[in-house]
Amino acid sequence: MQINDAQTLVLCVLADGPRHGYAVNTAIEELTGRRLGPGSLYGALTRLEAKGLVEALDGDGRQRPVRLTDAGRGVLEEELRAMARVAAAGLRSLGVAPS
Amino acid sequence: MTAGMTPARLLAALYPPPVRERWGPGLEDEIRAAGRRSWPDALLRAADLWLHPAVWPARSPAERRLRASAMAVTVTALCWFVTHVATETDDALGGTGRSAALTASTLGMAAGLALIVPLPRPAALAAFARHATVRGAPPAALAALAVAVVHTSGPTAGHTAGVPGWARGAVLACWWTALALGALQCCRLVTVLGADAVVAPRPARLRLGVLVLLAATAADAGAVLAHVAGAGPDPSAALAGAALALLAPLLLTPLRDLRRATT
Numbered sequence: 001m002q003i004n005d006a007q008t009l010v011l012c013v014l015a016d017g018p019r020h021g022y023a024v025n026t027a028i029e030e031l032t033g034r035r036l037g038p039g040s041l042y043g044a045l046t047r048l049e050a051k052g053l054v055e056a057l058d059g060d061g062r063q064r065p066v067r068l069t070d071a072g073r074g075v076l077e078e079e080l081r082a083m084a085r086v087a088a089a090g091l092r093s094l095g096v097a098p099s
Numbered sequence: 100m101t102a103g104m105t106p107a108r109l110l111a112a113l114y115p116p117p118v119r120e121r122w123g124p125g126l127e128d129e130i131r132a133a134g135r136r137s138w139p140d141a142l143l144r145a146a147d148l149w150l151h152p153a154v155w156p157a158r159s160p161a162e163r164r165l166r167a168s169a170m171a172v173t174v175t176a177l178c179w180f181v182t183h184v185a186t187e188t189d190d191a192l193g194g195t196g197r198s199a200a201l202t203a204s205t206l207g208m209a210a211g212l213a214l215i216v217p218l219p220r221p222a223a224l225a226a227f228a229r230h231a232t233v234r235g236a237p238p239a240a241l242a243a244l245a246v247a248v249v250h251t252s253g254p255t256a257g258h259t260a261g262v263p264g265w266a267r268g269a270v271l272a273c274w275w276t277a278l279a280l281g282a283l284q285c286c287r288l289v290t291v292l293g294a295d296a297v298v299a300p301r302p303a304r305l306r307l308g309v310l311v312l313l314a315a316t317a318a319d320a321g322a323v324l325a326h327v328a329g330a331g332p333d334p335s336a337a338l339a340g341a342a343l344a345l346l347a348p349l350l351l352t353p354l355r356d357l358r359r360a361t362t
Binding site for chain 2: 045052
């Protein structure tokens with residue numbers, strides 16, 4: 001895995017299109033039921049930007065929107081496929097059919 | 100707290116300047132919206148980001164390498180400082196301070212620093228000299244004061260009879276503060292001037308230099324801890340050895356961050 005949980009969540013919600021930080025966290029809350037801490041959110045954005053997986057766009061308000069790069073899309077797909085394989089294997093071992 | 104300085108703004112201000120410039124307003128809004136329960140997370144991540152300067156928003160890979168080298172210089176300076184304080188204050192360890200192992204590690208540190216230290220660009224030499232003079236003046240004055248006091252009254256030069264303990268402590272504190280401040284100002288000089296004024300080390304050279312520094316600081320920690328193991332209970336040496344053992348691995352973080360960073 002190249003990225004951690006917070007980074008995967010951020011990439012996931014950015015797959016829908018560019019968002020600013022607050023909107024990223026709101027989308028994560030809708031997806032998982034809880035928001036990331038502010039430090040975790042912006043720490044993840046900082047690291048993802050350094051890896052070239054997201055890029056900050058010029059914003060007209062207080063916050064800068066962020067979008068997924070092509071490299072970010074590729075890494076996200078790879079991570080999600082790996083997670084899907086792990087989930088499928090785990091469910092099989094438990095004897096539970098994937099929903 | 101000054102007027103207008105809310106807890107959210109204060110916490111956001113603890114983040115490294117390039118992170119604040121990129122995400123500051125959003126970070127502040129998020130801390131304000133999440134309230135008190137978000138403060139530990141905000142504090143912890145601020146500390147974490149200070150330990151990873153190579154991932155801060157940068158204009159170029161050279162800027163990331165410059166920050167990585169500044170971090171390596173800072174950690175090395177801290178290790179040297181801890182060893183220096185330990186050998187100066189602990190008579191038993193002072194003997195070890197003259198040992199071959201500590202001498203070799205000091206030489207290793209010097210070699211590693213020579214490999215990674217960013218060099219001033221010829222066009223920026225004047226600015227570099229100006230900043231170095233301004234920033235270096237306070238620690239140089241403090242060190243000169245300590246040396247002058249030692250030479251006029253001799254409280255630390257072996258003539259301690261009749262010299263109050265507090266006077267000896269004050270001179271030593273003055274000397275260590277000067278050394279710590281000098282090391283800190285050297286690192287700040289590089290980061291303040293930035294990639295326009297200094298040349299960042301090339302990736303291979305930086306990697307080699309950091310590995311040499313890692314070996315030297317690990318040898319330093321090993322020599323102090325070996326003394327602790329061999330000489331029996333020595334709390335100050337044990338503290339210094341533990342500090343060195345914690346600091347040395349920090350040298351690896353910029354290398355790891357640079358390997359992952361692609362922009």
